[in-house]
Amino acid sequence: MEHKGLLQSDELYKYILETNVYPHEPEPLKEIRALTCSHRLFFMGTSPDAGQMIEMLLKLTGAKKTLEIGVYTGYSLLLTALAIPEDGKIVAIDVNREFYEIGKPVIKKAQVEHKINFIESEAIVALDKLLEDPNNKGSFDYVFVDADKINYLNYHEKVMELVKVNGIVVYDNTLWYGSVVKSKDLVPETLKEGRISVLKFNKSLANDSRVKLSMVPLGDGLTICRRVR
Ligand SMILES: C[S@@+](CC[C@H](N)C(=O)[O-])C[C@H]1O[C@@H](n2cnc3c(N)ncnc32)[C@H](O)[C@@H]1O
Numbered sequence: 001m002e003h004k005g006l007l008q009s010d011e012l013y014k015y016i017l018e019t020n021v022y023p024h025e026p027e028p029l030k031e032i033r034a035l036t037c038s039h040r041l042f043f044m045g046t047s048p049d050a051g052q053m054i055e056m057l058l059k060l061t062g063a064k065k066t067l068e069i070g071v072y073t074g075y076s077l078l079l080t081a082l083a084i085p086e087d088g089k090i091v092a093i094d095v096n097r098e099f100y101e102i103g104k105p106v107i108k109k110a111q112v113e114h115k116i117n118f119i120e121s122e123a124i125v126a127l128d129k130l131l132e133d134p135n136n137k138g139s140f141d142y143v144f145v146d147a148d149k150i151n152y153l154n155y156h157e158k159v160m161e162l163v164k165v166n167g168i169v170v171y172d173n174t175l176w177y178g179s180v181v182k183s184k185d186l187v188p189e190t191l192k193e194g195r196i197s198v199l200k201f202n203k204s205l206a207n208d209s210r211v212k213l214s215m216v217p218l219g220d221g222l223t224i225c226r227r228v229r
């Protein structure tokens, strides 16, 4: 059982996972999770309950052209690849290809690798390159942002140019281990920098008239945005 999430108790989280999430989780996603659980940074993987919500969004919106910032071993990437249609595409950006290589055999086995264009790069650099092509502007149906929290505001500005009106952008970790409501003196040192970035980001997003929002307390907090103008 994963001790992750913002719920009152581990038992409640276990209940959700066992009754509603694991029974419907595709086999390849279970495999990537199993491969990742022994990695030193295992806690960074998207939680399966948050993944289930993302799959729902992808299916409901019929997203085809998608973008992911922050791949790690590929849990959210694979779930996106499985959810979009056969001719759907994912531009997947991560500064570290080694992490992606861990999950790649599972992605290959699931026969969805052809949907993925993995770019090993600092995300800002890759986003600027995407924006050089006028065909990319306002063209993405769905974007998932799950990289360095300190840059979320910078990513948001680029992503707003890339996503289409009525497209969906999902930001992960917007409740940052619940630290957003804790007094800064009570927040562990390791979370302090992220807390400041996330607080600044959440405030800015809440005042951004280009998007409508829903903040969902799944995983470490997901903010779902729809670009409205
Ligand atoms: C939280 S993990 C992503 C988890 C992934 N979505 C999943 O489902 O497993 C964050 C990833 O962002 C990448 N990252 C961090 N800073 C970055 C940057 N400046 N540009 C691109 N990728 C970055 C890290 O290498 C790491 O793989």
Ligand SMILES: O=c1cc(-c2ccc(O)cc2)oc2c(O)c(O)ccc12
Residues within 6 Å of the ligand: 043, 044, 045, 046, 047, 146, 147, 148, 149, 172, 173, 220
């Ligand atoms: O604990 C983390 C840390 C990160 C993280 C830190 C620094 C970076 O440059 C990128 C990511 O991301 C996390 C994450 O996405 C998550 O769902 C849980 C925990 C963490």
